[in-house]
Amino acid sequence: MAAFVIIGTIIAVLALNVHETSAWSVSCSNPFSTCYGQLKSCPANCAQWCEVDCTTCNVQCACDKPGAVCQDPRFIGGDGVMFYFHGEKEKDFCIVSDPALHINAHFIGKRGSGMTRDFTWVQSLGILFSSHQLYIGAQTVGSWDNHVDALSLSFDGQPIVLPPRLGAVHDIPEAGVQITRVEGKNAVAIEVKGSMKLEAHVVPITKQESRVHNYDITSENCFAHLDLNFQFFNLSNDVNGILGQTYVPGYKSPVKVGIPMPILGGEHNYVSSSLFKTDCAVSKFGTVSSGSIRPASSVSCKNSDSGRGFICRR
Numbered sequence: 606m607a608a609f610v611i612i613g614t615i616i617a618v619l620a621l622n623v624h625e626t627s628a629w630s631v632s633c634s635n636p637f638s639t640c641y642g643q644l645k646s647c648p649a650n651c652a653q654w655c656e657v658d659c660t661t662c663n664v665q666c667a668c669d670k671p672g673a674v675c676q677d678p679r680f681i682g683g684d685g686v687m688f689y690f691h692g693e694k695e696k697d698f699c700i701v702s703d704p705a706l707h708i709n710a711h712f713i714g715k716r717g718s719g720m721t722r723d724f725t726w727v728q729s730l731g732i733l734f735s736s737h738q739l740y741i742g743a744q745t746v747g748s749w750d751n752h753v754d755a756l757s758l759s760f761d762g763q764p765i766v767l768p769p770r771l772g773a774v775h776d777i778p779e780a781g782v783q784i785t786r787v788e789g790k791n792a793v794a795i796e797v798k799g800s801m802k803l804e805a806h807v808v809p810i811t812k813q814e815s816r817v818h819n820y821d822i823t824s825e826n827c828f829a830h831l832d833l834n835f836q837f838f839n840l841s842n843d844v845n846g847i848l849g850q851t852y853v854p855g856y857k858s859p860v861k862v863g864i865p866m867p868i869l870g871g872e873h874n875y876v877s878s879s880l881f882k883t884d885c886a887v888s889k890f891g892t893v894s895s896g897s898i899r900p901a902s903s904v905s906c907k908n909s910d911s912g913r914g915f916i917c918r919r
């Protein structure tokens with residue numbers, strides 16, 4: 606047993622909030638790594654959310670890793686290719702659709718003056734698996750206060766109350782769901798055993814971002830939204846959706862690589878009629894899968910027998 610380390614991923618995190626305004630420090634928590642336990646500061650562009658890659662010992666912004674959906678949604682595909690998807694405010698889009706897992710994202714946003722499209726952000730997710738419905742969302746907030754929890758969670762329509770402290774856990778054993786606070790407020794990790802894991806941070810549009818991008822945000826609504834990073838353990842070869850399709854082996858991204866803002870179009874393919882509907886045009890939910898994707902990784906990993914993430918051997 607000592608030869609194995611059970612970790613959700615080879616990237617492990619320990620976040621210590623030194624000061625509200627200063628960068629967080631993180632370290633690798635895999636004892637087999639050469640940088641085990643060494644504290645490293647988060648880079649300035651992701652001062653509050655970064656991770657140490659225990660294999661390379663590099664510090665990485667969580668929003669720059671594969672599986673990221675952050676900001677005005679900027680995706681990093683499973684193939685590592687970055688792209689934007691604008692969608693439309695007050696609409697729902699399927700970001701992952703697979704026979705046993707479907708995830709819709711609700712977009713909020715606003716139309717900037719003189720703009721022909723909306724600025725958009727992901728406000729909430731509707732996650733469907735088995736016959737279950739899991740909701741995570743950012744509440745509507747006027748002026749942002751990091752000391753106030755603006756996160757909403759519910760499972761099969763019932764609100765989940767999670768005490769506002771680091772490490773607080775809510776288990777739903779019959780559905781294989783575990784929700785853990787990764788900060789005292791506004792950040793959780795959600796695991797659906799054997800299927801997926803995500804980390805979500807509720808963040809506002811700051812005055813500075815509003816100024817730089819001309820979002821025109823007022824103190825009435827700071828457009829609190831989710832920054833997300835996903836890991837998938839059981840996708841099939843049929844997986845589709847804005848993010849999901851990028852995990853298909855051999856996927857060729859249609860976006861122009863190398864330009865500052867590559868944009869994925871084809872919005873009509875991904876629009877769902879509501880947050881818990883699986884009716885987007887590319888939907889695969891509930892179909893029979895034609896085989897599953899083996900998780901690609903440089904270290905040797907397999908699903909643990911307990912169904913809790915991966916077992917990785919170095």
Ligand SMILES: *[C@@H]1O[C@H](CO)[C@@H](O)[C@H](O)[C@H]1NC(C)=O
Binds near residue numbers: 703897
């Ligand atoms: C894994 O995927 C297969 C095929 O899509 C599905 O039948 C099975 O229920 C999935 N397992 C989990 C834990 O989601």
